[in-house]
């Protein structure tokens with residue numbers, strides 16, 4: 001398959017690893033931002049191929065993992081209402097809230113459905129005029145355009161029974177938070193290629209310059225990832241802190257301008273809590289006032305929510321590169337994919353799930 005098979009060739013991976021080995025002279029800590037990259041790294045054993053000087057730590061780019069507990073609890077409360085059809089991507093159904101998850105709501109009689117697009121939820125609203133259809137609109141910049149489109153489509157159709165429970169987060173403020181933390185260990189970033197396909201990477205040079213860290217826009221296939229690592233190490237060894245694009249087949253400096261315009265017309269910036277990490281200023285998006293009629297948080301009164309996180313879970317430290325999944329005392333014992341204590345054990349992009357699945 002074009003653009004896929006050629007980026008999975010073992011000989012190209014080994015050539016780039018060999019080049020990295022020749023380039024490296026001392027220890028470096030690199031963070032891959034995206035959970036999809038984390039899974040690719042662990043699945044293909046890329047971290048085990050690298051020279052011992054290079055440590056990869058895993059970033060917060062897993063939308064399911066960082067959706068704040070309070071919002072998961074709100075989702076559970078809304079999904080429990082008899083008039084509601086609650087729709088979501090499949091991963092969110094097993095994410096633990098303070099007491100249970102969306103599967104638990106469904107088992108108790110709630111109408112919780114998996115959809116593959118927010119537009120499927122719009123269609124459900126058209127077909128069920130006597131019910132309230134809510135879509136759990138989580139994610140990074142990548143999913144924002146489709147979620148935005150669903151709000152405008154509902155408005156165009158005059159739907160009064162469709163709403164979005166929005167928990168959008170943005171990557172650049174998280175990079176600031178990680179690099180500005182006193183415990184930070186990250187010396188270079190592999191930026192998430194799909195986020196940059198939408199947003200471009202024009203926000204990154206100022207981050208690279210301010211914190212003196214190389215940032216390499218990186219894809220998801222093994223050759224992409226090793227290429228990103230090689231370029232980051234090459235910069236570190238030369239004392240550079242620049243932004244490079246190693247995913248040129250999908251990403252341009254400016255990104256997808258029509259998608260960005262759609263996002264701007266739909267969402268306004270806001271402070272957002274990240275699960276396990278806390279509030280990061282101006283790191284989220286909420287629906288603009290002119291679309292407030294589609295805001296599930298305004299439509300449903302769910303009462304005071306007091307979220308209670310598992311005291312054992314250290315997912316917040318893992319998502320900031322301060323710990324690894326096997327540093328958690330519950331990893332693989334009290335916490336497994338069948339009985340997760342934290343969201344990073346649930347998601348297809350969660351670091352704990354990757355370590356568990358591939359036997360680390």
Ligand code: SF4
Nearest residue numbers: 313314328335342352
């Ligand atoms: S193993 Fe489970 S409890 Fe531990 S950090 Fe990961 S998700 Fe949290």
